[in-house]
Amino acid sequence: MLSKVISAVYFLLCVTSFVFTSAQDPYLTKALQLMSETPLIDGHNDLPWQLRKLNNNQLNQVDLNTINSTHTSIPKIKEGRLGAQFWSAYVPCTTQYKDAVRQTIEQIDVVHRMCQKYPETFMFATSSQDIMEAFRLNKTASLIGVEGGHSIDSSLGTLRMMYQLGVRYLTLTHSCNTPWADNWRVDTGTDPSEHDGLSPFGKQVVLEMNRLGMLVDLAHVTEKVMNQALDISKAPVIFSHSSAYSVCPHKRNVPDDILRRVNQTRGIVMVNFYNDYVTCSPFANLSNVADHFDHIKTVGGAGILGFGGDYDGVTRVPVGLEDVSKVPHLVAELLRRGWTDEEVKAALGENLLRVLREVEEVRDSLNATSPDDVPIPYDEVQNSCRTNYGYPDPPESGGAVHVFSTAALLLTLTLQGLITSA
Ligand SMILES: *[C@@H]1O[C@H](CO)[C@@H](O)[C@H](O)[C@H]1NC(C)=O
Ligand SMILES: *[C@@H]1O[C@H](CO)[C@@H](O)[C@H](O)[C@H]1NC(C)=O
Ligand SMILES: *[C@@H]1O[C@H](CO)[C@@H](O)[C@H](O)[C@H]1NC(C)=O
Ligand SMILES: *[C@@H]1O[C@H](CO)[C@@H](O)[C@H](O)[C@H]1NC(C)=O
Ligand SMILES: [Zn+2]
Secondary structure (H helix, E strand, C coil), rough: CCHHHHHHHHHHHHHHHHHHHHHHHHHHHHHHHHHHHHCCCEEEEEEHHHHHHHHHCHHHCCCCCCCCCCCHHHHHHHCCEEEEEEEEEECCCHHHCCCHHHHHHHHHHHHHHHHHCCCCCEEECCCCHHHHHHCCCCEEEEEEECCCCCHCCCCCCCCHHHCCEEEEEEEECCCCCCCEECHHHHHHHHCCCCCCEEHHHHHHHHHHHHHHCCCECCCCHHHHHHHHHHHCCCCEECCCCCCCCCCCCCCCCHHHHHHHHHCCCCCCEEEEHHHHHHHHHHHHHHHHHHHHHHHHHHHCHHHHHECCCECCCCCCEEECCCCHHHHHHHHHHHCCCCCCHHHHHHHHHHHHHHHHHHHHHHHHHCCCCCCCCCCCCHCCCCCCCCCCCCCCCHHHHHHHHHHHHHHHHHHHHHHHHHHHHC
């Protein structure tokens, strides 16, 4: 009898607290409901880079259930209802012409190992179908994006093998020019333009990504590269972590005319939460981030929106969006601002799924096309760490050797003549 009373009291307490919570923020309740119907798909998270920085990718010495120095942990992922994540295989520009490829492959490896170590939480994913399968299993679909063209060392073979390892987007540049594409710092005047956008080899990279079924990511490139990629890409493009230039005029953000072109080409802009890109100042709050969502919706429609938090890749995040667990509050804010359920679900995940499906369809339609095996011209990639095996001997040095041997022959003949005459 007593236990029945206790149960009844407990039941009432639960009901009361449930009603109280919903009464407190019906928008949050609604947000969580929508997030149980459509996966939240985030375009960019740098946890793998934090794992390298913390202890050189020794995952055995880290527990993602208890880690708290990062924006991302398993409890935060659960609370944030993270349905799918593009984990960034990022290595800094200082590795360019050095060990960028090795370090990138190590970042890819640590994502694979993360999925193996926590199979209850993560499901390794490479397709739109995988994302939905993981969502049904209540797991976070884990995809890989490589952040920066320097990671492929100007090699289509390396690009193709990274695809085989599960990489599903390549950001054409990080914050440095590659031998084939200019980065956003060219638009600020910090870096010189070296290619006036994409070089001919840069265009080969974009088309080969179309053939492979790899998303072309235009975060971090110049406006010229954005336009050229939009001109030539056979599939929709993404901005994996960029916000709206009209709201905060930072060159990492996307100008309105590009937002309109993204709308026309059915691409997606996944909003970055980094304070400096949100308000162009070190300070920002959740409401400032929602302003970017509103602006992009006004210019390009809710059909081009997505989430690209950049968690664990940045040092300052907005008040109210302190870590991965807080994203449902941003979804609630959009509902509070009058967004319809359909618009919210589009931004949560349906848009990215649409883009990924179209990229997969383009890949399938190109399956009779041969891989592009034309290498970058050697004089466009010459550096002290690169050998020229496979390339013909450069004509000048061949010429020099020829001139040298002719001179040596003449000298020998002259000396012989001298010796003979002596
Ligand atoms: C974070 O983790 C460290 C080590 O596991 C622990 O000492 C510390 O109390 C934790 N801090 C918080 C805020 O949970
Ligand atoms: C899904 O995960 C959440 C968070 O861990 C949990 O509360 C819920 O019970 C799970 N649902 C299913 C169907 O496994
Ligand atoms: C967010 O910051 C803006 C200033 O950029 C301010 O006007 C607004 O009141 C803040 N919102 C909240 C909820 O703190
Ligand atoms: C582009 O904008 C038009 C007109 O506002 C809209 O009907 C269409 O759905 C948008 N496309 C996408 C992909 O959002
Ligand atoms: Zn970035």
